[in-house]
Amino acid sequence: MSKTVKIALDEIKTMSVEILTRTGYGEAHAQAIAEVLYKCQLDDCQSHGLFRLLMCSQTMRAGKIDGHVLPVITKSDNAILHADARGGMSLLAVNEALPKLIEKTKKHGIAALAVNNCYHFSALWPEVEELSKAGLAAMAMVPSHSWVAPAGGTRGSLGTNPLAFSWPRQNQMPFTFDFATSAFARGEIELYKRAGKSLPEGVAIDKNGKPTTDPSEALQGAMLTFGGHKGSALSIMIELLAGPLIDDLTSLESMEFAAGTGGAPYHGEIILAFDPNLFSKGRADANEARAERLFADIIDQGARLPSQRRFKARALNLERGYVEIPQALYADLQAL
Amino acid sequence: MSKTVKIALDEIKTMSVEILTRTGYGEAHAQAIAEVLYKCQLDDCQSHGLFRLLMCSQTMRAGKIDGHVLPVITKSDNAILHADARGGMSLLAVNEALPKLIEKTKKHGIAALAVNNCYHFSALWPEVEELSKAGLAAMAMVPSHSWVAPAGGTRGSLGTNPLAFSWPRQNQMPFTFDFATSAFARGEIELYKRAGKSLPEGVAIDKNGKPTTDPSEALQGAMLTFGGHKGSALSIMIELLAGPLIDDLTSLESMEFAAGTGGAPYHGEIILAFDPNLFSKGRADANEARAERLFADIIDQGARLPSQRRFKARALNLERGYVEIPQALYADLQAL
Numbered sequence: 001m002s003k004t005v006k007i008a009l010d011e012i013k014t015m016s017v018e019i020l021t022r023t024g025y026g027e028a029h030a031q032a033i034a035e036v037l038y039k040c041q042l043d044d045c046q047s048h049g050l051f052r053l054l055m056c057s058q059t060m061r062a063g064k065i066d067g068h069v070l071p072v073i074t075k076s077d078n079a080i081l082h083a084d085a086r087g088g089m090s091l092l093a094v095n096e097a098l099p100k101l102i103e104k105t106k107k108h109g110i111a112a113l114a115v116n117n118c119y120h121f122s123a124l125w126p127e128v129e130e131l132s133k134a135g136l137a138a139m140a141m142v143p144s145h146s147w148v149a150p151a152g153g154t155r156g157s158l159g160t161n162p163l164a165f166s167w168p169r170q171n172q173m174p175f176t177f178d179f180a181t182s183a184f185a186r187g188e189i190e191l192y193k194r195a196g197k198s199l200p201e202g203v204a205i206d207k208n209g210k211p212t213t214d215p216s217e218a219l220q221g222a223m224l225t226f227g228g229h230k231g232s233a234l235s236i237m238i239e240l241l242a243g244p245l246i247d248d249l250t251s252l253e254s255m256e257f258a259a260g261t262g263g264a265p266y267h268g269e270i271i272l273a274f275d276p277n278l279f280s281k282g283r284a285d286a287n288e289a290r291a292e293r294l295f296a297d298i299i300d301q302g303a304r305l306p307s308q309r310r311f312k313a314r315a316l317n318l319e320r321g322y323v324e325i326p327q328a329l330y331a332d333l334q335a336l
Numbered sequence: 337m338s339k340t341v342k343i344a345l346d347e348i349k350t351m352s353v354e355i356l357t358r359t360g361y362g363e364a365h366a367q368a369i370a371e372v373l374y375k376c377q378l379d380d381c382q383s384h385g386l387f388r389l390l391m392c393s394q395t396m397r398a399g400k401i402d403g404h405v406l407p408v409i410t411k412s413d414n415a416i417l418h419a420d421a422r423g424g425m426s427l428l429a430v431n432e433a434l435p436k437l438i439e440k441t442k443k444h445g446i447a448a449l450a451v452n453n454c455y456h457f458s459a460l461w462p463e464v465e466e467l468s469k470a471g472l473a474a475m476a477m478v479p480s481h482s483w484v485a486p487a488g489g490t491r492g493s494l495g496t497n498p499l500a501f502s503w504p505r506q507n508q509m510p511f512t513f514d515f516a517t518s519a520f521a522r523g524e525i526e527l528y529k530r531a532g533k534s535l536p537e538g539v540a541i542d543k544n545g546k547p548t549t550d551p552s553e554a555l556q557g558a559m560l561t562f563g564g565h566k567g568s569a570l571s572i573m574i575e576l577l578a579g580p581l582i583d584d585l586t587s588l589e590s591m592e593f594a595a596g597t598g599g600a601p602y603h604g605e606i607i608l609a610f611d612p613n614l615f616s617k618g619r620a621d622a623n624e625a626r627a628e629r630l631f632a633d634i635i636d637q638g639a640r641l642p643s644q645r646r647f648k649a650r651a652l653n654l655e656r657g658y659v660e661i662p663q664a665l666y667a668d669l670q671a672l
Contacts, residue, residue, distance in 0.1 A: 079445050109412075157633045157634050175576070177569040179569065226563045227566065229515075230515045232639075234499075236641075240630075243630075245615045247617065272446070276581055279416055280580075281418070287581070288580065290580040290586055291580040294575055294580075294586050298489060301485075301493070302490065303486040303489035
């Protein structure tokens with residue numbers, strides 16, 4: 001970051017709500033979105049913090065999202081919770097559904113939340129971390145737009161399809177990760193283009209399906225998954241579980257639905273939650289110690305657990321009471 | 337394969353049961369193991385077919401497994417099924433539990449099977465494929481021994497931790513994959529060693545934690561995960577879900593338990609199953625079409641869906657009525 005602007009912690013939400021309201025979101029949506037922007041910005045997760053206000057505004061300008069619609073959560077006796085976002089942003093639906101998902105998981109041992117008909121722009125880790133605060137393990141998956149080619153393919157079929165996971169730890173931050181199954185994030189390729197830099201090998205193909213390190217050609221072609229055919233298989237699994245399984249769009253369909261209008265993609269999301277108490281028949285403490293031993297063995301050899309940079313940023317920003325964002329972003333936000 | 341021996345399909349199980357019985361497995365275990373060896377051998381999955389009779393015999397000689405013990409499946413009202421293998425091989429417990437898992441999944445929409453206290457040597461795809469035959473999507477995970485270093489680490493903490501997934505397709509073989517989260521299978525490194533070949537970069541580290549392409553040094557050091565820090569995070573997730581979550585051993589603990597005796601590792605297994613009918617509230621057909629469109633788009637660009645080689649081998653072997661195994665393996669099996 002070159003020039004930055006300091007934003008006091010209590011201003012992050014106020015500013016976000018104010019901008020979201022001004023750009024067309026009702027109070028309930030503005031609050032839910034502001035909450036997650038705050039969490040991301042607090043962790044110096046610049047790509048999913050206040051920066052995303054630009055995408056929220058763009059999504060509204062694209063004209064399809066409903067900024068006021070209230071989600072409908074359907075009750076059921078089984079272990080699946082359906083939250084219909086009804087064409088609004090995902091976060092309000094998720095906020096309302098999570099306490100019910102926790103309840104269902106503590107009853108059934110394992111439960112799933114299917115969020116349908118939502119616009120989606122946010123990181124998944126705030127949602128799985130929230131479930132771990134309630135003592136649950138959790139997994140979350142979403143499709144996106146079909147920018148990513150399958151292994152051995154020549155064009156985009158798959159989304160960037162992130163997978164997030166969280167495991168609760170007593171008196172400590174949870175073990176949490178949240179990664180795109182594409183080798184690079186789409187935004188990273190745009191940053192390489194702006195900086196006039198070449199991409200590493202194995203990240204993208206051009207519009208003819210040939211490997212390329214040119215970010216402009218990559219943006220006209222397709223991205224590749226991480227991890228070759230294994231990453232590609234994992235990405236297809238995410239398409240299926242977060243799309244057809246839950247009666248919602250694949251990344252191919254989401255891209256068609258958007259028809260080039262830009263903004264957040266429209267699709268579904270699946271969250272799975274696991275209750276360690278019921279799985280281990282009351283021996284959760286002994287098993288927590290097993291997990292801790294594994295973490296200790298990883299750390300002892302100088303390897304890092306995921307999310308440590310985020311957690312460190314959170315502690316620092318909470319202590320100093322402010323976050324820093326690029327001055328250019330601050331100017332863009334003021335202009336919204 | 338250089339010299340091979342033809343084995344008639346109906347001889348695969350007979351021969352397996354005969355060898356397993358002779359080496360100390362009771363009838364029920366021998367049948368369950370033979371069934372999965374048949375499935376793997378039928379698909380020309382040489383690494384998990386009749387070859388594994390050697391490991392079954394070695395596991396018995398290691399002296400800890402119980403070849404006669406019957407598994408206990410615990411009934412519950414929730415969505416978790418516990419199958420206690422009580423120190424026997426996993427397959428009998430899984431066989432007995434799968435019909436109950438299908439029932440539970442069709443009731444709750446999502447359900448999990450925790451298999452505990454089992455020796456495990458088998459591929460996971462036969463189990464998830466079986467669930468897809470019942471119209472379910474399924475995921476399976478197991479730890480193994482701590483041969484695999486975490487990203488940024490210098491020694492083994494993680495197992496080869498395979499992930500298998502299957503999605504049901506009408507009138508077609510399911511979409512199924514089953515891959516180790518290690519970059520290479522341990523057996524592959526042994527094959528490189530025997531052939532005097534160098535490993536590719538990024539597959540292993542030596543006992544000092546330095547990258548190596550020497551298979552002997554790799555076997556004394558540790559393997560690496562596929563896909564860098566993302567593959568490593570996924571592998572840790574598998575440790576947690578298939579170990580501490582279900583009250584069973586991590587790969588570190590499983591390695592200690594074996595204490596160098598060899599044979600199949602002892603640990604647990606988790607299988608998750610999803611009912612597309614309940615998830616999509618009866619719109620499974622429309623959603624099946626969505627998934628098929630994705631598969632068609634992948635195939636249309638010349639990319640392959642996983643497991644196609646296996647399915648092709650299955651069709652060929654079923655038609656010709658026999659499989660081929662290396663002559664050296666045949667001799668080894670006769671000597672058991």
